[in-house]
Amino acid sequence: MLLHIGIDDTDSPAGMCTTYLGALLYRELSRIAEPADLPRLIRLNPNIPYKTRGNGAVAMTFEADEDLIPAIKDTVISYVNRLADFTHENTNPGIAFLEGEIPEELREFSLKALREHVTIQEAERVAREVGAEYFRFKLGRGIIGALASIGYPLKRFTYELLAYRKPENWGTPRRVNVESVFLADRWSYPFTYDNVDYYKRTVLITPHGKDPVLVGIRGIGRGKVLQTFERVKFEEPVAFYQLYKTNQNTDDHLVPKKIGELKLYDSAVVRGKVAGPYWERGRHVFFELEDETGRIRVAAFEPTKKFRNWVRKLLQGDEIIAAGGVKEHKGVLTLNLEKFYPVKLVSKIEYRKPKCPRCGGTMKSKGDYLKCKRCGHRMPKKLIPVEVPRELERKIYEVPPDARKHLSRPLVLPGGEERILELV
Numbered sequence: 001m002l003l004h005i006g007i008d009d010t011d012s013p014a015g016m017c018t019t020y021l022g023a024l025l026y027r028e029l030s031r032i033a034e035p036a037d038l039p040r041l042i043r044l045n046p047n048i049p050y051k052t053r054g055n056g057a058v059a060m061t062f063e064a065d066e067d068l069i070p071a072i073k074d075t076v077i078s079y080v081n082r083l084a085d086f087t088h089e090n091t092n093p094g095i096a097f098l099e100g101e102i103p104e105e106l107r108e109f110s111l112k113a114l115r116e117h118v119t120i121q122e123a124e125r126v127a128r129e130v131g132a133e134y135f136r137f138k139l140g141r142g143i144i145g146a147l148a149s150i151g152y153p154l155k156r157f158t159y160e161l162l163a164y165r166k167p168e169n170w171g172t173p174r175r176v177n178v179e180s181v182f183l184a185d186r187w188s189y190p191f192t193y194d195n196v197d198y199y200k201r202t203v204l205i206t207p208h209g210k211d212p213v214l215v216g217i218r219g220i221g222r223g224k225v226l227q228t229f230e231r232v233k234f235e236e237p238v239a240f241y242q243l244y245k246t247n248q249n250t251d252d253h254l255v256p257k258k259i260g261e262l263k264l265y266d267s268a269v270v271r272g273k274v275a276g277p278y279w280e281r282g283r284h285v286f287f288e289l290e291d292e293t294g295r296i297r298v299a300a301f302e303p304t305k306k307f308r309n310w311v312r313k314l315l316q317g318d319e320i321i322a323a324g325g326v327k328e329h330k331g332v333l334t335l336n337l338e339k340f341y342p343v344k345l346v347s348k349i350e351y352r353k354p355k356c357p358r359c360g361g362t363m364k365s366k367g368d369y370l371k372c373k374r375c376g377h378r379m380p381k382k383l384i385p386v387e388v389p390r391e392l393e394r395k396i397y398e399v400p401p402d403a404r405k406h407l408s409r410p411l412v413l414p415g416g417e418e419r420i421l422e423l424v
């Protein structure tokens, strides 16, 4: 009998990580049942406010003897009871179990949890309808992710190898040899990616929190991911590691929408015209985008760093395709930009002073007049319109790796442009 297990919301900023709990469980359960595949790390809607970090849930499937199923369920429940961080008010664990094939209704629920906002009641209703068993702890919001991770149709996927720290090192700075990460990256990029930031000369595989993760190595081939891990030199012991199959970097969250349809917490790709000049507040860059159905504020926030320079080059009337998540920023619905593609750019006209008609010298503005710097000739100020090149190309611009959502597909990967180009 196939038994699917989903777990979510066991961690808090103070510690723990659902993938750690999942990896321990996977090892334990693999002793008594046959895993159908690797465990799955499923990222859900990146825009919802309850997430601790990347809104990740964990699922795994076993082929198990029917008489062992109660023992397996007890093990899962006892692991969550033992390891979840119940002290944190925003940690509301949930567990789901489903036996047999995955019903279509659960698949649809998963995609909704990926792209929109869903309620605990909706999750409970779906669980009842598909015959899934669930356990709620505290508010039990985790059943949303637990169910969604079971039902997720992982048609496109990547891998992440997660290596964990010994408990005595949790909360201390991670000791990983920086040079070895750069060398490993040079060897495997782009089959593994987001290992380092070449501009900032920083390592990206180590998180910064108190959680048990030592490094996470992402890639499109499991062999390359494992070999990259072997090339990294660790200066603290690795407790153990687990390879996960994941929907990270698939762009699965993005759906084409009209601007008028956008709702809070949606992830979408829209096509529209820049409605006016950009403006800045506290290092964030904003502009408005409109189509025939409506208008939305678009933001490139400070952490997107150099990406903002490209956004600043957009002009009123430019037609672009924009991908991102809808959030509320200071009470206004705002599309947080992940990628954009200029489809049609308006001409950029600059008004320049003519040369002196008498001697060819440079003219200087003097109120309503122009005066030649060389011969002193004066004439009314009549500027000449000149079309200047636009500095944006017809290509997709994306935020830098450390500002990228887990689900967003880097352009360096095959298919990284697909979701945007669908709207061209």
Ligand code: ATP
Binding pocket: 008, 009, 010, 011, 012, 017, 018, 019, 044, 045, 048, 050, 051, 052, 053, 054, 055, 056, 057, 091, 092, 112, 113, 114, 115, 116, 117, 118, 119, 140, 141, 142, 143, 144, 145, 146
């Ligand atoms: P980590 O990445 O370290 O595992 P996290 O960012 O995954 O942490 P969680 O602790 O899992 O954060 O919290 C996310 C919560 O939001 C979970 O309870 C999950 O069930 C719920 N959730 C997931 N997707 C949705 C959605 N689309 N709508 C509403 N709630 C959701």
